[in-house]
Amino acid sequence: MRTDPETLDHLCRVGAIGSFMSGATNNGLHAANALAALFMATGQDVANIAESSAGIMYTEITKDGDLYGSLTLPSLIVATYGGGTxxxxxxxxxxxxxxYGQxxxxxxxxxxxxxxxAGEISLAGALSSLDWVTSHERFGKNR
Incomplete structure (x- = not known):
């Protein structure tokens, strides 16, 4: 990821503070992308992505110097039986x-x-290593 736990933690904390100070109800980066793919593949109601993707990302450095991260999706709406499933x-x-099933x-x-x-950590890593645009350039997103 070309970053270190401290830089990644700092980025996540600054992002969280900025999100909440601006009035946002969540501090996620792009959980909606992951949910959209999974929802379509597994027969979920894609209309529920809006509320389901509103997450709270939390990070801290452990006493061993590792990065601990958690993501809470308090309004996640999923099913494994019925409807599109x-x-x-x-x-x-x-x-x-x-x-599948009850x-x-x-x-x-x-x-x-x-x-x-996983997507949140990946994007945060790309942002904290200042490498986000590089992959878009290399793989054609900006062509």
């Missing part, structure tokens, strides 16, 4: 994750949050 391809995606929604919610925090 019963469509063949979407059901198959949920089955691959071991999440009683599996908490496992699926954990997976959704794990994917979202």
């Amino acid at each position: 019963g469509l063949p391809t979407q059901m198959e995606c949920l089955e691959v994750l071991g999440c 009683g599996k929604v908490m496992k699926f919610a954990e997976i959704v949050c794990a994917v979202a925090i």
Whole structure:
């Protein structure tokens, strides 16, 4: 990631303070991207991305010098049975994750949050290493 825990933690804390001081209700970077992909693949109601992606990212440096990070998605709305989850391809995606059917929604919610925090950490790492634009240049986003 070409950054260190302290720089990443500093960026996340400054971002959180700035978000909340400006009146935002969350401090996430782009959890909506992860949720959009997962929601479409697993038959979720994409209209729920707006409230589901409003997350609170928290970081701190542990006593061992590692970065601890957590993402809370307090309004995450997901299902593992019924509605669009019963469509063949979407059901198959949920089955691959071991999440199709009743009683599996908490496992699926954990997976959704794990994917979202992976994206948050990745983008925060790119921002803190000043390398965000480089990948866009290299892989054609800015062509």
